[in-house]
Amino acid sequence: MRKLCDSVDRFCLQHPRFGIPNLMKxxxxxxxxxxxxxxxxxGYASYMLYFNAELVLQGELWRLVTWMFLPTxxxxxxxxxxxxxxxxxxxxxxxxxxxxxxxxxxxxxxxxMVVFGMISILWSPLPVVSxxxxxxxxxxxxxTLYPDALIRVYLIxxxxxxxxxxxxxxxxxxxxxxxxxxxxxxxxxQLLAVWLVYLVFFWDRIGDLLREFGFAVRxxxxxxxxxxxxxxxxxxxxxxxxxxRHKCEVCGRTDTDFPxxxxxxxxxxxxxHCFCEDHIFNHTHFTQ
Numbered sequence: 001m002r003k004l005c006d007s008v009d010r011f012c013l014q015h016p017r018f019g020i021p022n023l024m025k026x027x028x029x030x031x032x033x034x035x036x037x038x039x040x041x042x043g044y045a046s047y048m049l050y051f052n053a054e055l056v057l058q059g060e061l062w063r064l065v066t067w068m069f070l071p072t073x074x075x076x077x078x079x080x081x082x083x084x085x086x087x088x089x090x091x092x093x094x095x096x097x098x099x100x101x102x103x104x105x106x107x108x109x110x111x112x113m114v115v116f117g118m119i120s121i122l123w124s125p126l127p128v129v130s131x132x133x134x135x136x137x138x139x140x141x142x143x144t145l146y147p148d149a150l151i152r153v154y155l156i157x158x159x160x161x162x163x164x165x166x167x168x169x170x171x172x173x174x175x176x177x178x179x180x181x182x183x184x185x186x187x188x189x190q191l192l193a194v195w196l197v198y199l200v201f202f203w204d205r206i207g208d209l210l211r212e213f214g215f216a217v218r219x220x221x222x223x224x225x226x227x228x229x230x231x232x233x234x235x236x237x238x239x240x241x242x243x244x245r246h247k248c249e250v251c252g253r254t255d256t257d258f259p260x261x262x263x264x265x266x267x268x269x270x271x272x273h274c275f276c277e278d279h280i281f282n283h284t285h286f287t288q
Contacts, residue, residue: 005203010281012100013262019103024090028083031071031131035079046070051114051129053121064114070131081155086135089142096145101201105141108197109134116189128186137194140165144202204267248276250283 012018020026037045049066056063072082094102117129142149143165150158176188199206244256246263253276255263262277269286 004200006281008101008104008201012098012104013277013280016098016100019099019101021099022091023094023099023103023106024087027068027090028087030069031083032079034069035071051117052126053118056118057121067129068110068131068134072132072135086138089138092149093138093142093145105197105201106134106138108200109137109194112193112197113190116193120185120189124186128190130190133190133194136168137198140168140198141201144205246274248279249273249286250275250279 034045034049049063049070051063051067052060071079074082090102093105097105113129113133120128139161143161147160147162147165149161151161151164152158153164172191176191179187244254246255247253248263253261255261258276263274264277264280265272265274266280266283266285271286273286275283
């Protein structure tokens with residue numbers, strides 16, 4: 001799983017222009033248009049766009065994509081609130097990750113949901129592939145990146161994003177256990193699809209995520225981790241004396257001389273070793 005996570009980061013570093021800038025703006029805009037069309041067509045627009053594996057096999061290939069544009073059900077007020085909220089969390093994730101990684105995350109979730117949906121036709125007459133699961137995993141990603149962000153439930157009660165995300169996970173697991181095996185077969189493939197993508201993209205943050213909820217992680221007591229933390233303190237003291245924060249161990253470039261260059265620290269090396277974006281995945285690991 002870590003190799004997949006590293007591959008994602010490597011791809012995004014090597015292809016910074018990949019993706020659709022302001023992706024959520026386009027998605028939210030299309031959802032709003034579909035909602036308005038539904039008002040004047042008695043829901044016919046959504047009927048023509050929702051995912052249906054049998055109709056896809058009959059030639060209605062647009063349904064492989066258009067299901068992503070279906071808004072959640074509700075009044076005009078709640079549609080406005082939900083679209084505004086998903087626009088906010090989507091743009092926040094894109095600002096944190098960059099356009100390439102955010103687009104890759106969204107598309108990977110969508111593609112895997114469609115693949116699992118088509119496979120589900122083997123045991124389900126109407127596989128469930130909805131934008132709701134896609135939006136929910138977006139919130140889970142947002143809560144992982146911004147765990148202490150305050151979300152006002154019903155526009156009044158402020159709750160940290162990490163607690164809402166934990167509630168979402170618990171309620172989802174509870175629903176699966178309560179629904180029984182056959183009912184779970186309808187929804188489980190879609191949940192597996194988005195959660196698998198989530199694990200790939202956040203594998204290197206699982207330990208941090210567990211610590212947010214007070215869980216002890218055995219890895220944090222390992223010799224390599226203790227050595228790494230000790231080296232961090234030494235590196236920070238050295239940086240204050242040298243006038244720069246990051247210096248590539250391979251080419252020697254620093255963040256002071258190249259402010260636009262990205263630097264990362266290798267968790268596989270012994271100690272605290274920094275590398276630029278050109279060498280983070282292309283260097284010999286330090287063993288001592």
